[in-house]
Amino acid sequence: MAARYDRAITVFSPDGHLFQVEYAQEAVKKGSTAVGIRGKDIVVLGVEKKSVAKLQEERTVRKICALDEHVCMAFAGLTADARIVINRARVECQSHRLTVEDPVTVEYITRYIATLKQRYTQSNGRRPFGISALIVGFDYDGTPRLYQTDPSGTYHAWKANAIGRSAKTVREFLEKNYTEDAIAGDNDAIKLAIKALLEVVQSGGKNIELAVIRRNQPLKILESKEIETLVAEIEKEKEEEAEKKKQKKST
Amino acid sequence: MALFEVSGYKKYCELREQILPAGLTHLVDRPNHYNFGTKTREFAVPPGVDPSGFLRSCSQDGGVCIEMNHGTTTLAFKFKHGVIVAVDSRASAGNYLASKDANKVIEINSYLLGTMSGSAADCQHWERLLAKECRLYRLRNNQRISVAAASKLLSNMMLGYRGMGLSMGSMICGWDKQGPGLYYVDDNGTRLSGRMFSTGCGNSYAYGVVDSGYREDMTVEEAYELGRRGIAHATHRDAYSGGVVNMYHMREDGWIKVCKDDVSELIHHYRKGMF
Numbered sequence: 058m059a060a061r062y063d064r065a066i067t068v069f070s071p072d073g074h075l076f077q078v079e080y081a082q083e084a085v086k087k088g089s090t091a092v093g094i095r096g097k098d099i100v101v102l103g104v105e106k107k108s109v110a111k112l113q114e115e116r117t118v119r120k121i122c123a124l125d126e127h128v129c130m131a132f133a134g135l136t137a138d139a140r141i142v143i144n145r146a147r148v149e150c151q152s153h154r155l156t157v158e159d160p161v162t163v164e165y166i167t168r169y170i171a172t173l174k175q176r177y178t179q180s181n182g183r184r185p186f187g188i189s190a191l192i193v194g195f196d197y198d199g200t201p202r203l204y205q206t207d208p209s210g211t212y213h214a215w216k217a218n219a220i221g222r223s224a225k226t227v228r229e230f231l232e233k234n235y236t237e238d239a240i241a242g243d244n245d246a247i248k249l250a251i252k253a254l255l256e257v258v259q260s261g262g263k264n265i266e267l268a269v270i271r272r273n274q275p276l277k278i279l280e281s282k283e284i285e286t287l288v289a290e291i292e293k294e295k296e297e298e299a300e301k302k303k304q305k306k307s308t
Numbered sequence: 309m310a311l312f313e314v315s316g317y318k319k320y321c322e323l324r325e326q327i328l329p330a331g332l333t334h335l336v337d338r339p340n341h342y343n344f345g346t347k348t349r350e351f352a353v354p355p356g357v358d359p360s361g362f363l364r365s366c367s368q369d370g371g372v373c374i375e376m377n378h379g380t381t382t383l384a385f386k387f388k389h390g391v392i393v394a395v396d397s398r399a400s401a402g403n404y405l406a407s408k409d410a411n412k413v414i415e416i417n418s419y420l421l422g423t424m425s426g427s428a429a430d431c432q433h434w435e436r437l438l439a440k441e442c443r444l445y446r447l448r449n450n451q452r453i454s455v456a457a458a459s460k461l462l463s464n465m466m467l468g469y470r471g472m473g474l475s476m477g478s479m480i481c482g483w484d485k486q487g488p489g490l491y492y493v494d495d496n497g498t499r500l501s502g503r504m505f506s507t508g509c510g511n512s513y514a515y516g517v518v519d520s521g522y523r524e525d526m527t528v529e530e531a532y533e534l535g536r537r538g539i540a541h542a543t544h545r546d547a548y549s550g551g552v553v554n555m556y557h558m559r560e561d562g563w564i565k566v567c568k569d570d571v572s573e574l575i576h577h578y579r580k581g582m583f
Binding site for chain 1 (some may be wrong): 456
């Protein structure tokens with residue numbers, strides 16, 4: 058049945074599916090994991106870094122990109138599609154600054170990206186973008202925001218979310234561990250993001266890339282040394298927890 | 309031609325159309341940022357017509373000379389307690405008085421006002437279009453449009469038809485997150501932010517009166533009186549201004565209409581003090 062309705066994007070199947078859009082969502086599930094956390098005074102994006110080939114320069118593969126000084130996004134899915142979307146979003150941010158004389162709100166640029174994606178699910182001769190995006194930033198009134206878009210063109214606001222491979226596992230971890238205490242301080246929010254990624258990433262801190270935006274400050278990509286330090290702290294905390302539990306059991 | 313559109317390549321004729329929209333008409337439903345969707349060709353110029361060329365031939369000596377009259381006086385100034393907007397109400401068609409009761413202030417919404425001077429048709433149409441865009445902005449973005457953005461939209465609309473004979477001098481006044489705002493926008497695409505503006509052919513008289521009486525720390529009553537005087541004296545000397553003074557006060561919680569005083573009565577009242 059699916060075979061007859063999945064060639065053209067503009068054709069619904071009898072039971073109401075747009076198969077091309079669903080296949081695009083499958084492409085997203087193949088991409089490397091990205092996680093986003095909205096703290097009180099900080100927003101954090103973490104991605105799983107794919108191991109680079111020996112001769113490849115590491116710097117050219119960036120999955121976290123700034124859209125403007127106060128907004129950035131991470132994606133999961135087809136990197137080439139993401140490049141186009143990011144470029145259009147960057148132009149839109151500047152265009153908005155030119156016409157409205159104000160920086161974009163995170164919701165506005167998310168709506169723009171989602172509208173762009175939806176347009177490509179309803180046109181002849183085009184296929185949907187095969188990416189989901191996590192867009193984070195601060196509005197100019199200081200509120201932190203996290204939004205997620207998907208290939209069908211819908212978007213929602215989240216407190217914390219994950220996309221890509223093993224997104225379900227990470228989201229379950231976040232549902233259990235995202236509490237007001239857990240994100241009380243900036244470092245706590247960063248550690249929560251790292252803990253969430255460590256659930257699914259293979260070899261620890263080396264394969265994690267992290268970026269943060271603090272209120273009124275531009276995007277900062279953490280260096281691998283800082284990540285290693287934080288991972289070491291997390292390991293220590295885990296051991297201390299395990300020790301405490303052992304002692305409780307023995308007494 | 310999906311690849312063509314997706315790659316962002318623009319044909320020369322498309323680019324040229326954006327500057328001189330005298331080409332084939334086509335509806336663009338994509339919200340175009342540099343003029344927020346007003347590119348829907350409500351006023352497409354038919355192919356073969358060149359308004360700017362026609363206008364040039366009209367202003368040369370020896371040809372038929374069309375003079376654009378800007379019969380009006382409007383003024384607006386910022387002071388400690390907000391913005392005062394005062395306009396006259398005479399609409400003239402050459403030497404004929406079309407109306408003594410024209411409304412030259414468009415109430416875009418409860419915190420934005422636009423004044424009109426120049427061609428009445430141009431002002432009314434474009435400012436109503438601006439009001440539509442402001443309402444759409446509010447619906448789409450869940451917050452009110454800023455005065456800077458509203459005036460930018462109007463000046464972009466003017467720029468789209470630059471050189472084609474539009475005649476409009478307008479002041480966009482409002483109160484937004486940045487406080488009181490006052491912008492002057494005209495048919496050339498000029499857009500200026502300032503503390504005081506006056507437009508129309510009676511503007512020199514109004515400038516004289518307001519400049520000599522203005523103080524930043526005026527009380528509200530003093531500011532009302534200054535606005536009234538500015539328009540009244542301008543209508544007294546300028547043949548193309550008259551009728552009544554329509555005055556608005558833009559405050560933090562929105563505008564209020566202050567008064568609608570007949571200028572002949574005002575002048576009579578001032579004369580008592582003058583001689």
